[in-house]
Amino acid sequence: MSYELRDLRYQQTRRTPSELLEHLQTFRLKPRVSVGIWYFTPAGGRFHDRYVPAASIEERLEMAADLARLGVTGIEAHYPDEVNEENLHLYKKLEEQAGIRLVGSPFSHFFDPDFEFGSLSSPYAKVREKAIETAVGGLKLVRDSGAEVAVSWPGIDGYTYSMCTIFPWMWDRFEGAMAEAMDEVPGVRIAIEPKPYEPAPNNIYRTTAEGILAGQRIEARLRNPANRRLLDEGHRLACLNPEIGHVRMGFEDAAAAFSLIGLEGRLAHTHWNSQPLGNYDQDLNIGVVEWQQSEALMFALWVMGYDEWFGIDINPERMPVQKAVEINMQVLRILQDRIESLPVGRMIECVEDPASNRGELELILANSMRRV
Numbered sequence: 001m002s003y004e005l006r007d008l009r010y011q012q013t014r015r016t017p018s019e020l021l022e023h024l025q026t027f028r029l030k031p032r033v034s035v036g037i038w039y040f041t042p043a044g045g046r047f048h049d050r051y052v053p054a055a056s057i058e059e060r061l062e063m064a065a066d067l068a069r070l071g072v073t074g075i076e077a078h079y080p081d082e083v084n085e086e087n088l089h090l091y092k093k094l095e096e097q098a099g100i101r102l103v104g105s106p107f108s109h110f111f112d113p114d115f116e117f118g119s120l121s122s123p124y125a126k127v128r129e130k131a132i133e134t135a136v137g138g139l140k141l142v143r144d145s146g147a148e149v150a151v152s153w154p155g156i157d158g159y160t161y162s163m164c165t166i167f168p169w170m171w172d173r174f175e176g177a178m179a180e181a182m183d184e185v186p187g188v189r190i191a192i193e194p195k196p197y198e199p200a201p202n203n204i205y206r207t208t209a210e211g212i213l214a215g216q217r218i219e220a221r222l223r224n225p226a227n228r229r230l231l232d233e234g235h236r237l238a239c240l241n242p243e244i245g246h247v248r249m250g251f252e253d254a255a256a257a258f259s260l261i262g263l264e265g266r267l268a269h270t271h272w273n274s275q276p277l278g279n280y281d282q283d284l285n286i287g288v289v290e291w292q293q294s295e296a297l298m299f300a301l302w303v304m305g306y307d308e309w310f311g312i313d314i315n316p317e318r319m320p321v322q323k324a325v326e327i328n329m330q331v332l333r334i335l336q337d338r339i340e341s342l343p344v345g346r347m348i349e350c351v352e353d354p355a356s357n358r359g360e361l362e363l364i365l366a367n368s369m370r371r372v
Contacts, residue, residue, distance in 0.1 A: 003143040005187060009234055011262035011304055017348050020303065024344045029302055031310040031332055034074030034103050035067060037082050039283070039314055040321045051317055057082060061090055065098040066322060070329045074103035074309055076151070079138035081108040088145060103309055104191075104241075104269055106151035107131075107138045110199065121157040121174035121204055128177050135181035139188045148309070149268045151241050152178065153193040158200030174204060175214060179221035182237065186226035191241035191268040196250040198281050207250050208257040211240045215266055236266045243271035243313055244293065245281055254293045255300035262304045270301075271313035272328070283315035285324060286331045298335040299342075342368060 015023055040060040044050040055063070064075055075094065077083035083091060083105055095101040109119035109131055117123060119131035135152070142150045157174055159165040182190060194211035195203045205211045215238035219231055227237060240261045247257045261267045274284045274294065287294045310332060316324035343364060350361040 003146060003188060005189060005230065005235065006148055006268070006308065008236060008239070008265045008268065008308075011267055011306070012265045013305065017352050021345050021348055023305065024302065027302070027305055028340070029298070029306065029336055031336065032074060032103075032308075033072050033329060033332065034076050034309050034311045035064065035072055035325055036311065036313055037061070037064065037075055037077045039316060040064070042315055042317045057087055058090060061094050063321060064100055065094055067325050068098040068100055070326055072325065072329070073100055074311075075100050076104040076106065076311060077102065078108045079105045079141050079150075080134065081111065083141065084137075085141065088141065091145070102145050102147045104149050104151055104311065105138050105142050105145075105147055106153055106193075107135050109134060109152070109154060110156040115156050118157045118170075118174075118200075118204075119154065120152075120177040121154070121170050123169075123173070128173065132177050132181050135178065135190075136184050139181060139185035139190070143185060143188050148189075149239070149241070150188060150190045151193055151269065152190050153195070153241075154204050155195065155199050157204040158197075158202045159204075160201045162202075170204060171214070171217070175218045176221060178238070179218050179223075182218070183222055183224040183227060186224040187230060187237075189237050189239055189268055191239045193241045193243060193246065193271070194250075195243070195246040195281070208240070208242060208247065208252055208260055211242075212261065212264055212266065215239060215264075234265070236264065236268075239266040239268035241269040241271060241311075242267075243273065244286075244297065245271075245273045245275035245283055245313070248275040248277055248290065248293065249279065249281060251278060253296075255296040258297055259300045259304065262306070267304070267306065267308065269309050269311060270306075271311045272332070273312070273314050283313060285314055285316075286312070286328045287335070294331075295335055295338060298332075299339045302339055338368065 037060050040063050041052050041055040091102045114127055122128050138150050192211045192214055194205040196206045197203055205214050218238040242258055244254050247254050272286050274286055274289045275282055276289050312328045314324055350357040
């Protein structure tokens, strides 16, 4: 399967109230669900050892095959730690036998001790070269495997102290290095995953808006004619992969943040879980806390006409991954069923004419809770 750049320009469509109502009455979300191989046997943390035995990539892919019965059709794996040129055939085997294909590959830019002071933003040229090599390899693997997007979660890139952090240097190094990698493998999309903190005390792109600005600046640096042609046609190549948990860590509203990315045509992939407002990154099952955030986000994606992947990104430390995925698949279906049962025409009237419908939207939402 060859690489095909997904056309995200539909996300930028603006609709009048009547057009929106027609859209909601005719368009149905069709969630394509992916899982991340990294949480199949969760590791320990700073304060406790792992609770489950470690498993090889082969063993974890065997576990993944069992998830096809739940409706999972995609898998994500970090390059080169979890997927690489030597073991890609194992992922092809998974696709052939279970219909679960590799759809996204984040760069392994955070665990290696060489990246102690950052990866693409490192002040050391040799470290940046290693990080660029990883990004180039990851982009090539996405291209050659038929996956859809390379993901950049720059978790170790960032800073500890605001004082004497020369922010333009940090951003210039990261964005210049990313553009260099993308120009070497033109036409392949990357998706930045912003996060406020962890493991860096302050991540390089803390918020959704910062991720969008980074995407714009990276694209401005691209020089390969193939990349420039795609940009001239209105496609985005430096996109985002927002995660509910990261968005809530930064005190952002999930529906608003994801919609802002769609406004730019940059919503290449999404990661789903739940997270207490603020707090450390917990990767809880979808909807376990802040159900309304998940439901409002699902509605916002319905409004957008979102047709990309729903990536389940969790950390099931205390339950089998099969059980955790089963729960999350069911929750995604419940969320979709609930929003599709809402009287959207009446709700649009309330939003368009709030003065004549005081309290009506609240009553609609209250009555919808009877179906919880």
